[in-house]
Amino acid sequence: MSAPMEVSLPNGSDLERPVAIAQPVAVACSTPAPSPAPVDDKILVSVEVLMNPSSIARVEEVRKAVERMLEKRSMSYSDGPVPVPVDDTFLHENVKRIFICDTDEWLHKHNVLLFWQVKPVVHVFQLNEDGPGEEPSEDDTLSSFNEWALPAKEFDGLWESLIYESGLKQRLLRYAASALLFTERGVNTCLVSWNRIILLHGPPGTGKTSLCKALAQKLSIRFNSRYSMCQLIEVNAHSLFSKWFSESGKLVAKLFQKIQEMVEEESNLVFVLIDEVESLAAARQAALSGSEPSDSIRVVNALLTQMDKLKSWPNVIILTTSNITTAIDIAFVDRADIKAYVGPPTLEARYEILRSCVHELLRVGILILNQDEDQFPLPSYSSLKEKLHLPGPMELQGSLHLSKLLFEAAEVCQGLSGRSLRKLPFLTHAALTNPSCCEASAFLRTLVQTARRELTEACG
Numbered sequence: 007m008s009a010p011m012e013v014s015l016p017n018g019s020d021l022e023r024p025v026a027i028a029q030p031v032a033v034a035c036s037t038p039a040p041s042p043a044p045v046d047d048k049i050l051v052s053v054e055v056l057m058n059p060s061s062i063a064r065v066e067e068v069r070k071a072v073e074r075m076l077e078k079r080s081m082s083y084s085d086g087p088v089p090v091p092v093d094d095t096f097l098h099e100n101v102k103r104i105f106i107c108d109t110d111e112w113l114h115k116h117n118v119l120l121f122w123q124v125k126p127v128v129h130v131f132q133l134n135e136d137g138p139g140e141e142p143s144e145d146d147t148l149s150s151f152n153e154w155a156l157p158a159k160e161f162d163g164l165w166e167s168l169i170y171e172s173g174l175k176q177r178l179l180r181y182a183a184s185a186l187l188f189t190e191r192g193v194n195t196c197l198v199s200w201n202r203i204i205l206l207h208g209p210p211g212t213g214k215t216s217l218c219k220a221l222a223q224k225l226s227i228r229f230n231s232r233y234s235m236c237q238l239i240e241v242n243a244h245s246l247f248s249k250w251f252s253e254s255g256k257l258v259a260k261l262f263q264k265i266q267e268m269v270e271e272e273s274n275l276v277f278v279l280i281d282e283v284e285s286l287a288a289a290r291q292a293a294l295s296g297s298e299p300s301d302s303i304r305v306v307n308a309l310l311t312q313m314d315k316l317k318s319w320p321n322v323i324i325l326t327t328s329n330i331t332t333a334i335d336i337a338f339v340d341r342a343d344i345k346a347y348v349g350p351p352t353l354e355a356r357y358e359i360l361r362s363c364v365h366e367l368l369r370v371g372i373l374i375l376n377q378d379e380d381q382f383p384l385p386s387y388s389s390l391k392e393k394l395h396l397p398g399p400m401e402l403q404g405s406l407h408l409s410k411l412l413f414e415a416a417e418v419c420q421g422l423s424g425r426s427l428r429k430l431p432f433l434t435h436a437a438l439t440n441p442s443c444c445e446a447s448a449f450l451r452t453l454v455q456t457a458r459r460e461l462t463e464a465c466g
């Protein structure tokens with residue numbers, strides 16, 4: 007089992023009440039609504055609508071068309087795609103994907119979410135395809151920061167691909183959304199205090215950096231009616247301080263001048279991501295102990311002061327990650343409201359990560375199914391557990407053999423990070439004797455062996 011994720015925040019129950027802004031699904035009620043509820047009591051469910059890259063339709067029109075389409079359908083709600091109706095020419099021409107989000111927490115508790123219980127909150131967006139803007143360092147080796155206009159094509163699907171125990175992603179999303187709402191409403195900070203600083207810490211490869219980027223992407227979609235522009239600046243703290251400090255000084259100045267320009271425009275929402283934030287503390291320590299040139303202390307302090315100042319801007323969210331799980335000696339991180347431990351994947355997460363990998367290899371035809379294997383898609387972890395406990399006929403149990411193999415692989419992979427798990431199918435494929443035509447069951451058996459080998463190598 008992985009270490010539990012803890013968010014060092016007061017229980018979020020107050021934040022779970024449905025509110026009038028575009029929030030992820032509200033999980034206010036402890037029992038399902040017994041009958042059609044009045045509008046105000048409905049569960050707000052986010053529906054993300056991705057427009058075609060070439061579409062020039064007005065967002066408002068697309069939103070209304072999707073709302074009309076959803077009203078006509080008597081469907082139950084669960085996370086996943088909703089087919090774009092072929093008979094609706096307008097939607098067909100302009101919409102690439104409609105996706106229902108964040109119902110899993112509700113469904114975990116209540117099993118079903120019916121259309122009359124739901125008020126869909128439709129977010130229409132288009133992806134930015136420009137790619138990252140880089141600020142190269144003087145010696146052109148490592149860039150000191152990258153910049154993306156959000157929502158960016160690179161991060162499409164990233165949120166969904168990250169698998170944690172139930173609730174982690176939703177809690178992060180809710181806290182960030184609440185912080186933005188408090189700012190938006192002008193809550194007096196003398197009376198209620200909060201920060202827009204998030205620290206994710208935990209072992210390497212557990213998806214912290216990806217989660218920060220995915221969170222920024224999600225928020226840029228959910229808040230696009232308030233903020234017309236969203237940017238993510240990824241500061242490479244390590245590269246800032248692994249060079250001569252005189253250069254670092256210039257880089258820091260340049261970086262913050264850029265960020266300052268962005269935040270001054272109040273319709274901009276700016277995310278500043280600082281990876282390996284502990285390297286700032288280490289740099290300061292080195293400067294103080296005299297092992298770095300004398301002007302270095304000024305550079306480190308300048309950066310920390312600038313970060314501190316940034317906090318006061320209402321339209322900035324600072325996202326930080328660290329592989330160090332003990333306290334980090336940096337003032338602005340100290341004041342982070344959200345300090346979430348991101349641990350190695352649980353058995354369920356491992357199964358789901360590997361399941362998504364196998365699905366992908368089946369989708370592209372690298373893996374094939376046997377004739378008697380009608381298991382595409384493979385069952386989710388929860389439905390597999392249910393099926394295995396059912397006293398069903400032997401054939402049914404037999405038809406589950408693929409998912410049982412997958413389950414076994416997930417068990418063997420205890421101790422591997424999410425990053426290693428996502429690499430495992432590739433390593434497995436490379437280890438196959440006949441990689442050109444691979445049956446899923448043979449692949450999964452090799453996957454178990456490859457996982458064992460990886461674990462042995464990792465343990466040295």
Ligand SMILES: Nc1ncnc2c1ncn2[C@@H]1O[C@H](COP(=O)(O)OP(=O)(O)OP(=O)(O)O)[C@@H](O)[C@H]1O
Nearest residue numbers: 167168169170210211212213214215216424425428
């Ligand atoms: N829980 C997870 N679910 C799905 N994929 C995961 C998970 N954890 C890690 N990954 C995969 O590993 C990749 C690398 O993760 P990432 O670099 O964000 O981790 P990190 O914790 O920031 O690592 P580091 O501390 O070494 O920088 C992710 O892009 C993702 O593909």
